[in-house]
Structure formats: C-alpha cells, structure tokens
Amino acid sequence: MDAFYAxxxxxxxxxxxxxxxxxxxxxxxxxxxxxxxxxxxxxxxxCFIPVSEFPLLKDYVGRGVITTATYPARRxxxxxxMGMMKAAKLCPQAIVLPVDFEEVxxxxxxxxxxITEIAPVTQDRGVDEVYIDFTDVPGGQREGGRxxxxxxxxxxxxxxxxxxxxxxxxxxxxxxxASEFNKPNGISIVYEExxxxxxxxxxxxxxNGIGPKAGEKLARLGIETIGQLAAQDERWLISxxxxxxxxxxxxxxxxxxxxxxxxxxEPVSISRETTFERDLHAVHDRAELGRIFTALCEQVAQDLQxxxxxxxxxxxxxxxxxxxxxxxxxxxAQATQxxxxxxxxxxxxxxxxxxxxxxxxxxxxxxxxxxxxxxALHPAAAHSPGPAQGDTLGLF
DNA sequence: AAGCAGAGGTAAGGTCTC
DNA sequence: CCAAGAGACCTTACCTCT
Numbered sequence: 012m013d014a015f016y017a018x019x020x021x022x023x024x025x026x027x028x029x030x031x032x033x034x035x036x037x038x039x040x041x042x043x044x045x046x047x048x049x050x051x052x053x054x055x056x057x058c059f060i061p062v063s064e065f066p067l068l069k070d071y072v073g074r075g076v077i078t079t080a081t082y083p084a085r086r087x088x089x090x091x092x093m094g095m096m097k098a099a100k101l102c103p104q105a106i107v108l109p110v111d112f113e114e115v116x117x118x119x120x121x122x123x124x125x126i127t128e129i130a131p132v133t134q135d136r137g138v139d140e141v142y143i144d145f146t147d148v149p150g151g152q153r154e155g156g157r158x159x160x161x162x163x164x165x166x167x168x169x170x171x172x173x174x175x176x177x178x179x180x181x182x183x184x185x186x187x188x189a190s191e192f193n194k195p196n197g198i199s200i201v202y203e204e205x206x207x208x209x210x211x212x213x214x215x216x217x218x219n220g221i222g223p224k225a226g227e228k229l230a231r232l233g234i235e236t237i238g239q240l241a242a243q244d245e246r247w248l249i250s251x252x253x254x255x256x257x258x259x260x261x262x263x264x265x266x267x268x269x270x271x272x273x274x275x276x277e278p279v280s281i282s283r284e285t286t287f288e289r290d291l292h293a294v295h296d297r298a299e300l301g302r303i304f305t306a307l308c309e310q311v312a313q314d315l316q317x318x319x320x321x322x323x324x325x326x327x328x329x330x331x332x333x334x335x336x337x338x339x340x341x342x343x344a345q346a347t348q349x350x351x352x353x354x355x356x357x358x359x360x361x362x363x364x365x366x367x368x369x370x371x372x373x374x375x376x377x378x379x380x381x382x383x384x385x386x387a388l389h390p391a392a393a394h395s396p397g398p399a400q401g402d403t404l405g406l407f
Numbered sequence: 408a409a410g411c412a413g414a415g416g417t418a419a420g421g422t423c424t425c
Numbered sequence: 426c427c428a429a430g431a432g433a434c435c436t437t438a439c440c441t442c443t
Binding site: 035036074075076077078092093094095096097110137253255256278279280281282283284285286330334371372374376 | 426427428429430431432433434435436
C-alpha cells in the first residue's frame with residue numbers, strides 16, 4: 012500500500028491532500044482537541060476542520076519517529092523511521108498526526124479482503140503488504156500478470172479509496188523488488204530474463220533481507236551492486252557471512268527463491284514495549300517503573316488471552332539511556348497467560364540485569380507459545396495471582 | 408573413565424522488516 | 426539532544442541426553 016498510514020488519515024481529512032503530512036510520534040489515539048469545535052459547541056466533522064488548525068511538526072515536542080510520510084513530505088527528505096526532531100528541521104511546516112491503529116487495521120482488513128476475493132492464496136507481510144500467488148488465478152498469466160494486477164488495484168481502490176503498488180515476478184524475491192519500481196500506484200513486471208538488465212545494476216540493499224549491517228559489510232568487501240554479489244564465489248560468501256546467510260545471498264543475487272507463499276502461520280512471540288517520556292532510574296523512579304512494568308505484563312496477558320495463546324518463555328527487554336540494550340528470559344514448566352505470573356517471572360528476569368544506568372525503554376515478551384482453545388470462552392480466569400510480588404520487584 | 412558427535416533445549420544478542 | 430513498536434529469524438554459546 013502506498014504511504015499506508017498517511018493515506019488512511021487522508022481519507023478522513025481529505026483537505027490535507029497534496030500537503031506534507033507525517034504520521035507518528037506520540038502515543039495518543041485520535042487528536043481529541045482537533046475534533047471539537049474551538050467554541051465548545053461539540054464535535055465536528057473531520058472533513059470540515061480547516062487545514063490551519065492541524066498541529067505542525069515544528070511544534071512537536073517529545074520522542075518518537077516517523078511511521079509514514081506522504082509523498083509531498085518525502086520531497087523534503089522526511090521518511091519512515093526518522094526521528095521526529097530531525098524531521099521537524101527538514102520540514103517544519105508538515106502536519107503531524109498520531110497513528111490510529113484501529114483505523115489502520117480496519118483498512119488493512121478491507122484491502123486484504125479485496126485481494127482474497129480475487130486471488131485466494133496470499134501471505135501477510137505486516138499491515139500494509141501481502142504476497143499474492145497468481146499461479147492458479149484464472150487469467151493470472153495474461154500480459155505477465157499485468158491484467159490481474161490492474162484488476163486488484165481497481166478493486167482495492169473501489170473498496171477503500173486507497174492506492175497500492177504491485178510487482179509481478181516468477182518468485183517472491185523478485186516480486187518484492189519489482190513492487191518498488193513504480194511507486195506510487197504502479198505496476199511492474201519482472202521476468203527471469205530481466206535479471207542482468209534490471210536487477211544486477213541495483214544496490215545490494217535493494218534485496219529484501221540485506222539491511223544496514225550486511226550492506227556495510229558488503230561495501231567493505233568491495234561489493235556494491237547485486238551483479239557484483241552474483242559474481243562472487245558462493246564459498247567465499249559463506250566464509251564471510253556463514254553457511255545459511257552466505258548461500259542465501261548468492262541465490263538471491265541470481266534471482267533464485269523457491270520459498271512458498273505461506274497462507275497460515277502461528278505466532279512465535281507476543282510482546283509489548285514502551286519508550287518512556289524521559290529516562291527513568293530503577294531506584295529514583297522505582298514507583299513509576301513498577302507501574303509501567305505491571306501495565307506491560309497486563310497488556311501482554313490480555314493480548315495472549317485475546318489471541319488464544321499461552322507461553323512458557325517469559326522475557327524482558329530494556330534499553331539504557333545510551334541506547335545499549337539487554338534482554339533476559341526464563342522458561343517455566345507450565346505455559347501461562349496470567350498477568351501476575353508474567354509479572355513474577357519477568358520480575359526475576361529484571362533482577363539479572365544491571366540497573367545502575369537510567370532506562371529509556373522497557374518491554375515484556377512471551378514466547379514458546381501454545382494455542383489455548385478455551386481462552387476465548389474463559390478470558391482472564393479469576394484464579395488468585397498468588398502472594399504479593401513485592402520481593403521479586405525489590406529493585407523497583 | 409574419557410572423548411566425541413549429534414540432537415534438542417535454553418539463553419543472549421543481533422539483524423531485518425513493516 | 427536523537428533512535429518507536431511488534432515480531433520473525435539467525436548466530437553463538439552452553440548444557441543435557443543419548
């Protein structure tokens with residue numbers, strides 16, 4: 012989907028079309044003040060709110076990053092994952108809106124439903140992306156897939172008012188790259204024969220899976236383009252990147268990918284984490300950290316119950332003020348989805364980590380998940396959470 | 408008794424993606 | 426004075442069992 016989070020907001024506030032808008036930053040839901048009449052006469056229609064009343068990036072205070080920027084904002088150099096303060100310097104006049112996850116999920120379901128009505132074999136890749144298997148869709152091979160891609164774009168637009176970009180290729184690896192070639196609202200077809208002409212000139216970072224670290228390491232080895240990567244001996248790549256990654260890199264550079272479109276999958280872990288508004292100290296801010304910690308455990312427990320899972324491996328994650336991180340986890344005998352149990356075990360994990368430095372982030376994670384069928388029928392069973400956890404939380 | 412190989416689990420850290 | 430949140434997967438190390 013094109014600038015998904017931002018495009019969803021533009022449906023609600025069409026007066027912002029064509030303007031630089033960024034989504035991200037705060038933890039707020041919808042900006043309540045915006046939706047109320049300044050004279051206090053009650054709520055008003057979002058589409059009638061004058062552009063001049065929207066909050067601007069230059070007035071933003073606090074932590075956070077950009078989740079999505081509209082294309083007009085991107086022309087100022089603003090983009091996903093950029094710190095808000097840096098973005099404010101590049102484009103102070105941009106309008107800022109918080110993420111509305113509920114709304115985003117609603118449109119995510121809508122566009123995915125539009126796709127599966129046409130092509131039933133799909134694999135989720137987050138809220139705004141899917142892989143689609145064209146193989147057995149009637150007409151899926153016409154014009155290399157362009158006809159079907161156009162049909163899908165049309166259906167998504169009719170049902171949601173949103174645009175997307177589609178890449179069609181013999182496998183997922185190449186399709187993903189192809190989808191980047193014609194944004195926004197574009198279609199790109201890549202054939203096997205296009206490997207040398209279209210793929211090899213691209214930078215290695217365009218391969219889905221080669222991130223900043225591998226990109227840097229390849230650069231240090233004198234490899235910039237995918238073609239140069241393809242020219243390397245597989246054994247040499249393995250010697251530098253390990254058996255699995257090295258072999259994969261070699262295959263990827265040659266456009267080879269036989270991974271299937273996986274339609275169903277079980278989650279591996281469920282977690283919640285939060286960055287504090289200011290860095291907190293385990294001793295000095297003990298009470299506040301304790302509250303946040305408990306709330307995280309309760310949220311994870313709620314997520315587990317809602318999704319019907321229990322887990323045996325309970326862990327914490329923290330980030331110090333200097334951005335170094337640490338994780339600890341512990342596996343227990345019996346899978347749980349109980350907030351008090353999570354808090355007890357996570358509290359034990361916390362004791363195993365140095366807490367002299369201030370913290371900026373705390374997270375709670377549950378893994379080794381097992382489905383719990385009854386969870387939906389008996390949510391939050393009212394059994395006693397056990398004795399107070401005061402001692403296990405002594406550090407807080 | 409000591410050594411080794413392979414499988415599987417646990418733990419910690421890191422990388423990558425949207 | 427910066428750098429979110431959720432989740433998947435990989436590597437390495439260590440331990441246990443066979």
